[in-house]
Amino acid sequence: MHSNAARTIGKERMREWIGRLMERAEVLAPTSARAGDIILRRISSPLEVQWGGDIPLLPPKQAVLPQTDPLVSIGRGPGGFVVEPVYDETPRVLFGLRSCDVKGIEFLTRVHEYDLADAAYLRRAAAVTSVSVACVAPCAFGFCICCDAGPFLADSFDVQLTDLGDRFLAEVGSEKGGRLLEPSADLFRTGRADEVALRHELEEAAKRAFGPETCHFASAMRRVSVGRVSAELWDEIADTCLECGACNFVCPTCYCFSVKDQARDGRWVRCRTWDSCQFRAFTLEASGHNPREAHRERVKRRFFHKVSAQYFRRDGAVGCVGCGRCVKVCLGTSDMPAVVAAIRKGEWHG
């Protein structure tokens, strides 16, 4: 059983710790890419880790559910076709995640666990350990506080760091998290009461900094769940959506996919690829019939899945962690906060 006692690590020792993690696993962390964008990718040196800065546009979903995800390899054998599952169980540490992204991975794992468990996903996810950094201030478009997904986490994390100035407070939330700290016990010391108190002060200050105007899911959930949103309103929203699928792709909780075989050196690899419920062809049937032919039906479907009581009961949370990425990447104006506000108010100002 892991110990819940908080520990601290001086910032000057952080590189050493990351270096040790890199010896045992692939470490993915926010880094600065060529054009200055912050991108989560595998690091080859602890110096590459970018502390602070914008939230990466692509969530860590790519580490558990890649855009192109090989599931099965198909080849010819002496007795016919040979089908072999493809599993990726590479140990990975996702370092420097935001709280919302930890919640996103938890959501995805829950979805892939129930009903028919998805072995490809679960084996990859089981090998992933997260080290998140609690947010001491709201990010530009984030509203995690409305989704119980931040700015600090009370559960769901493996290791949660809080920036205390010249050191980090490290909280261990799982056995996997504990295993990241154990071999480096010499770098940490037990957290003092004043350090734990400071962490709680920072959390309260971060919560207050969100202010009153955020994203109110409750009344939207009520209206969506009982079908009290008019077709005209969905039409208006749909007219400002350009069906790019970006809201799905960057969403930490979206998992729509398509399956296609890719030819590779005389074999075929059956891949799961990201797809979008906003694409007309996503529900297009072989007969030519499309149950969601009208654009408004697709937009409606997305938000029903995200905020309806039916899905809330099934998934245990709204399908949103308030990361605000959809606000940044929406090619039109139909991002989550805008649509939730429209559903609540019954009018669209997009």
Add this chain to the structure above:
Amino acid sequence: MRRAHAIRGRRRVTGREGKAVDPVLTTCPFCPCGCGFYLLAREGRTEGVIPSASDPVSRGRLCARGWASHEAPAWGERLTEPLLRHDGRMRPVSWETALDAAAGSLAAMRRAGRTIGVLGSARATNEENYLAVRMARGALQTPHVGTCLSPAYQPLLDGLHDVTERHAGSGGVADLEGCDVIVLVEGDVAVTHPQVAGAIVRARKAGCRLVTIGAVASQMTRLATLAIAAPPGRERAVTFELAAAALATGRLDTATIVAAGETFDELRRSLAGVEVSKAVARAAGWYAQAQRAGIVVAPLVGDATDLRRLAGDVATLAAATGHLDRDGSPLLMLPARGNLRGACEVGASSAFLPGFAPLSDEKAASRLEGVWGVPPARETGLDATAMLSAARGAVIVAEDPSVVLPAGALAREALGRMECVVLLDAFATGALELATVVLPIASFAENDGTVTGLDGRLRRVRAAVGPPGMARPGWAVLGAMLGRLGPAAEYESAEGVRREIARAVPPDAAPRWRELDQVGVAPKGERNGLRRRSLGPLTPCEPVEPAPFVALWNGVFDWGRDPLVRYSPTLCRESVAQRKLFPGGFVELSKEAMERLGVRQGWPVRLKSAGGEAVAPALMRADLAAGVVVVPFALRDGLAPAMGGRSVASVAVERA
């Protein structure tokens, strides 16, 4: 000797086995908006995309095509070895054999005085298009060079040049977001140029007035403050009225009027007495009064003269009201596909030398002779359709003319009649069956170079993986062919080709080609104010002849058969389904028209025009005007006879 012309560009950037390589910053290969993103790759295959939030055009926003741009290079049917047709069958050969055969055939045809055409492409980089031009006007001494899509775009540039003396608009996509008024001459930009549509949607949210001019309703017309219906294929009838109405408002730019002198009076006289509808007058008033006002012209169907005059109308409108070159007032002509503007700029044109230098320009000719070692062919060439009909041999770079040209079937027949077709492509297309020599080249994901966005920005394309099999970058293959055709040409990299472009274009355009930074260079000298001192006159639009039905293609380009869509599992689905359901095409009619004809959804109707007739199922489209018939450009082969070779035609429609 031969070693000097060996093929270059063997650099491989593949990651170690099983390992991911760092994300590579590149430019979207689809439409000409020029969005930036990072390509993700593993085991030598592209596997994902990350948008670039710091990109000046896309700012983290990509459309569905951009998000799926990693798919076609990884999933597509790729050309991996040079092929040579022998006894009617294609056989794999070495690069040496293939290049010798291609260059030998072309040189022999040139010696025999046979007509040869060279087609660049909006799918190829600037460097590849430039080398195609150098091969045509230099090595092969043929003026027949261009792209399949130029006929729908070049007239718009010419129209701008008539007023502004430059073949370019001004401003960029991001400028649209800050506009108080946007006039959109609409095709269907939400589908063709989603980044432009996105900027318009956000501008609307911020309170911008949107005026759309178009014959067919679209997502943008539904968002419009004022949607002005134009006669099918005759948007120019409205732009002419708009220019007249704006001049009548009296809110004109004094500096422009003074500079234009007597020609301004001439312009006014040409517009006197023009009857303007109330709607157009309102739109003109908004435009003239706005602080920041944008004009966007989507790819349109219509004849070249009308398109040229339309561009002249809107340029005059912008100039007279002081919006031309004003910061925050963009004037954008949208090319139909990716690098069409770049292809035209580097000289893939029947009427210009690189950098839009006129064919008669002695300085440009001697400059090119200095660079190429041979004077350029300076006759006016044939456009792509005429070129294929007349030529006995062709070099085609990254294109399948039969799916891009409006008269696709005729293009296919023409290619079938040729003695020699040298095809350079990354993907297997229908053109493969008609080629004599196939030279496999890198796709955008494996290539270095530049493309030009619709705003004129030069953008870098970077290789994220190595080309498959024996394929090599297009610039390297074209360089090797030029080496064989002579005079000698040696390129070590795409950068080397770009440096040569800087020497080949007029001096005022050269700095742009030299000073390329990480994300590209916005064109300089495009905001220097109206250079030309003459504004008028404008020619009125000829009245539309009354006809019970006018049929028009619903666009000028079929994305469904572009290899980057066709080979993308995510993007190809709608097009595949449409072809499966309607192999012979369909036509869209208004509810009123269907009731009048007594037909129901899916029932066959016959379209007859002076050119011929065709039968296709009718589908109802609620937002269509009663006399308009929309014919899908993508499924045009079966319906082409009814259109009589035109993009807009008066037709009779009857129940079949």
